[in-house]
Amino acid sequence: MHLDVRIPLGLMLAVMGVLLAGYGALGDRSVYARSLGINVNLGWGAVLIAAAAILLALAWRKR
Amino acid sequence: MNLTWLDWLVMLVYFAFVLGVGFALKRTTTTSAAFFQAGRAIPAWVCALAFISANLGAQEIIGMAASGAKYGIATSHFYWVGAVPAMVFLGVFMMPFYYGSRARSVPEYLRLRFDEKTRGFNAISFALMTVFSSGISMYAMAKLLQVLHIFDAPFAALGVGPQYIFHLCVVSSAVVVLAYVLLGGLSSAMYNEVLQFFLIVAGFMPLVYLGLRDAGGWRGIASSVPAPLTHAWRGFGSAATSPMGVDAFGLAMGLGFVLSFGYWCTDFLVVQRAMAADSMAAARRTPLIAAVPKMLFPFLVILPGLIALSVHGGVVPFKMYEGTNTLALDALGRPQLDYDLTVPTLLLRYFPTGMLGLGLTALLASFMSGMAGNVTAFNTVWTYDIYQPYLRPRASDAHYLWIGRMATVFGIAASVLTAYVAAQFNNIMDVLQLVFAFVNAPLLATFLLGMFWKRATGHGAFAGLVAGTAAAALHHGLTLPAGASAGVKGGWLGVMAAYPSEMAQNFWTAIDAWTVCFVVTIAVSLITRPRADGELVGLVYSLTEKPRDGRLVWYLRPAVLGAIVLAGILVLNLVFF
Numbered sequence: 192m193h194l195d196v197r198i199p200l201g202l203m204l205a206v207m208g209v210l211l212a213g214y215g216a217l218g219d220r221s222v223y224a225r226s227l228g229i230n231v232n233l234g235w236g237a238v239l240i241a242a243a244a245i246l247l248a249l250a251w252r253k254r
Numbered sequence: 255m256n257l258t259w260l261d262w263l264v265m266l267v268y269f270a271f272v273l274g275v276g277f278a279l280k281r282t283t284t285t286s287a288a289f290f291q292a293g294r295a296i297p298a299w300v301c302a303l304a305f306i307s308a309n310l311g312a313q314e315i316i317g318m319a320a321s322g323a324k325y326g327i328a329t330s331h332f333y334w335v336g337a338v339p340a341m342v343f344l345g346v347f348m349m350p351f352y353y354g355s356r357a358r359s360v361p362e363y364l365r366l367r368f369d370e371k372t373r374g375f376n377a378i379s380f381a382l383m384t385v386f387s388s389g390i391s392m393y394a395m396a397k398l399l400q401v402l403h404i405f406d407a408p409f410a411a412l413g414v415g416p417q418y419i420f421h422l423c424v425v426s427s428a429v430v431v432l433a434y435v436l437l438g439g440l441s442s443a444m445y446n447e448v449l450q451f452f453l454i455v456a457g458f459m460p461l462v463y464l465g466l467r468d469a470g471g472w473r474g475i476a477s478s479v480p481a482p483l484t485h486a487w488r489g490f491g492s493a494a495t496s497p498m499g500v501d502a503f504g505l506a507m508g509l510g511f512v513l514s515f516g517y518w519c520t521d522f523l524v525v526q527r528a529m530a531a532d533s534m535a536a537a538r539r540t541p542l543i544a545a546v547p548k549m550l551f552p553f554l555v556i557l558p559g560l561i562a563l564s565v566h567g568g569v570v571p572f573k574m575y576e577g578t579n580t581l582a583l584d585a586l587g588r589p590q591l592d593y594d595l596t597v598p599t600l601l602l603r604y605f606p607t608g609m610l611g612l613g614l615t616a617l618l619a620s621f622m623s624g625m626a627g628n629v630t631a632f633n634t635v636w637t638y639d640i641y642q643p644y645l646r647p648r649a650s651d652a653h654y655l656w657i658g659r660m661a662t663v664f665g666i667a668a669s670v671l672t673a674y675v676a677a678q679f680n681n682i683m684d685v686l687q688l689v690f691a692f693v694n695a696p697l698l699a700t701f702l703l704g705m706f707w708k709r710a711t712g713h714g715a716f717a718g719l720v721a722g723t724a725a726a727a728l729h730h731g732l733t734l735p736a737g738a739s740a741g742v743k744g745g746w747l748g749v750m751a752a753y754p755s756e757m758a759q760n761f762w763t764a765i766d767a768w769t770v771c772f773v774v775t776i777a778v779s780l781i782t783r784p785r786a787d788g789e790l791v792g793l794v795y796s797l798t799e800k801p802r803d804g805r806l807v808w809y810l811r812p813a814v815l816g817a818i819v820l821a822g823i824l825v826l827n828l829v830f831f
Binding site for chain 1: 260263264267268271274275278279282300441445448449452456460464467468603604605606607608609612
């Protein structure tokens with residue numbers, strides 16, 4: 192097959208990560224009362240971006 | 255809790271990517287082999303994640319958390335006893351025959367090994383079963399999203415009543431799955447299953463993290479829920495004390511052997527993913543790699559159930575009578591808990607906007623992966639095992655490709671129809687599922703004898719399957735789980751024995767059916783004429799050259815991987831003993 196699935200997967204996680212982390216950094220902080228005061232959008236968004244970077248780097252190296 | 259633009263955007267990104275994968279693969283999906291078998295060109299790790307994801311439907315996520323709240327960590331038996339050993343067996347012993355024979359599907363293997371009637375029996379029952387089960391999970395999902403009231407506000411804003419939420423959920427998910435399967439066939443479904451796998455993990459890991467923090471970690475859970483719930487094997491010494499109503503033997507034989515091997519080793523829905531691998535070695539590694547995440551899934555899907563029981567005195571909501579505000583009571587007049595709402599309740603409790611979008615996307619992803627799994631298995635079995643042999647043999651490849659695409663449309667339409675029938679007549683669906691359980695229970699015996707005993711004959715296999723199915727029906731008709739009334743739950747022929755739980759009845763029905771099929775297949779095989787050895791090369795263990803793993807690096811050898819995975823579940827069982 193002519194598609195390395197790590198590319199769409201990495202891109203999708205990157206877009207979602209940027210959305211979440213962006214909102215976590217800039218958006219309303221009062222929403223984190225329910226998540227025990229933890230800014231999960233920022234933290235988990237960053238994790239998604241890191242995962243995306245690894246996947247895309249692996250796909251890039253193989254080319 | 256209202257969804258904001260951010261939640262919708264996350265969902266939209268997901269939809270854009272799954273459809274994008276479909277479009278990207280459209281160009282290369284020009285032959286029936288590409289459409290149905292993904293050209294047998296998929297790397298092992300992709301097959302493995304697709305393998306696990308196709309099985310990880312929304313019903314599993316919802317159901318396992320529900321069961322976690324009901325039975326506690328013993329629910330992990332469905333993974334550590336009821337899945338991983340069978341996956342190891344598939345990879346090490348059975349995959350060589352599926353991948354190495356010319357078979358393109360599991361029913362086709364039955365034709366090569368036995369005969370046409372055995373294949374026909376299996377193909378038709380399997381095709382029907384996939385359509386019904388995808389319809390039923392579609393119904394369950396739409397129902398759940400409706401009960402959550404999460405789409406009420408946007409619907410009201412559009413001036414549409416909440417009763418349309420069900421229709422929208424059913425139709426939109428069906429259309430998306432239809433689009434990407436139609437475009438790229440099995441490879442599209444499998445690549446999307448990888449996306450879905452990552453999303454499910456990404457959506458539920460933070461939920462478990464927040465829940466555990468709130469509950470005070472595993473220690474906090476252990477101190478606030480009844481002790482048997484945090485021990486996997488407590489009470490399994492006898493059926494009377496076991497939380498599931500079966501002793502360790504019934505569990506090991508019924509769940510660990512018959513049901514689990516019957517599903518993981520013979521169900522084309524999962525086996526199809528491994529058969530799409532790019533080499534024999536990759537096909538054998540598929541279930542073994544998949545066993546690693548499978549082994550760890552209890553922490554993702556069962557733990558939420560225990561968390562929901564533990565935090566703030568328990569947050570599992572009470573069960574309501576449908577469409578009313580009246581509490582549903584059990585026989586003793588106590589209110590019942592609606593365990594199916596465990597996961598959604600936790601999502602709404604802990605996730606702020608943004609993460610909530612991701613969590614709901616994970617739920618949708620799990621639902622779609624399960625549905626696409628059913629649909630791709632259906633279109634393949636329909637085209638290769640029903641249409642090609644019985645309706646129109648010797649047509650052009652392009653014709654079968656077209657038929658496969660039509661079967662996809664038909665399969666999804668039939669699932670949608672099933673979802674609506676399920677909404678109308680809950681009982682009919684229960685009966686149908688029961689009938690399929692009867693058909694499935696004995697199948698494992700047929701495959702084991704077919705692959706490992708060259709003397710087994712086609713007449714033997716067919717007679718065994720029919721007798722095993724009848725035995726399952728008979729066993730079910732004569733027994734009843736405690737507290738149930740005769741009917742769909744059993745006892746429709748008169749009650750000869752009672753089981754402490756429905757699960758116990760299921761396990762023993764399966765054991766019974768397997769045994770009858772095993773014995774009858776052997777007996778009939780011995781009095782019918784066997785096939786010549788030469789015809790069975792590549793189909794039976796003793797007549798097939800063993801795959802030479804010696805040349806592979808140790809960590810790529812199936813036997814080594816299998817041993818590592820089995821050691822892993824042993825450790826997990828001891829830790830949670």
